[in-house]
Amino acid sequence: MPEVIKVIRRATCPGVELVRITDSPRVWGHLNTVFSFGTMTSWQGRALYRRQNLPLGPGHTFTFEPGELFRGAPDDAGFGSFRVIELTTDVLSELCREEDRRAPMHFTDAIRFTPAPLATALDALERALVADSDSLEQQACLVELAHAASSTVLERGSPRSSKRPAPLGPCERLRELLHSSEATSVSLAAFARESAVSQFQLLRAFKRRFGSPPHAYGLHVRVERGRQLLRQGHTVAEAAAAGDFTDQSHFTRHFRRIWGVTPGHYASTR
Structure with a gap:
């Protein structure tokens, strides 16, 4: 079927x-x-x-x-x-x-x-x-x-605490970085050194915390950024560029693997 x-x-x-x-x-x-x-x-x-x-x-x-x-x-x-x-x-x-x-x-x-x-x-x-x-x-x-x-x-959401929020741990800071415009320049080795943890510890903790290793999580962020632009009426080329993909075919391959349809098909739905 x-x-x-x-x-x-x-x-x-x-x-x-x-x-x-x-x-x-x-x-x-x-x-x-x-x-x-x-x-x-x-x-x-x-x-x-x-x-x-x-x-x-x-x-x-x-x-x-x-x-x-x-x-x-x-x-x-x-x-x-x-x-x-x-x-x-x-x-x-x-x-x-x-x-x-x-x-x-x-x-x-x-x-x-x-x-x-x-x-x-x-x-x-x-x-x-x-x-x-x-x-x-x-x-x-x-x-x-x-x-x-x-x-x-x-x-119901909890009222915001008046206390100063606890500082983010390495996994949370790496996650925020993957959502930022600097995601494509992330160095795992440099980030691990700055966080005073080994690369292996960081990878294992990130996957345990968020269900995916950093590179896969970052790819999902980029594809989703493109999908939201498609929903707003942008072209596939614009969505691919916003997700920092090398070209439309690169974006299409990953989009189809995650969503089961091509970006062009997704964008054409009404």
């Missing part, structure tokens, strides 16, 4: 994206820059997330936050289907402010059996996006989803 990946974005519902994956045998993994709600239809396997190895299967919903890397590997049985609805931080923050919830927002658990109110809201928004319903219906479904999420899977 051929894998089918369909991406749906509607101008009438900005900041929202639906990805439908059918009969997928692949290992999935990418860096999140949005709030994601994924629902398993028939896909079954395990997710490596927040330093945990978690079972994931039909009836489950996974909820991932911006800045987090995850990896999902199917069981030996192979093919499975699922859907993901993504909301940008701005969209979810604005809707949750109406629910009297303060930023930052956090999901209570990464994976759970889908609460009934959340399942109903996710299904309704999916139907509205697929059918390209009128703007008012799509917006109403989005409001219902935010309300369901607020009451079932989102927790």
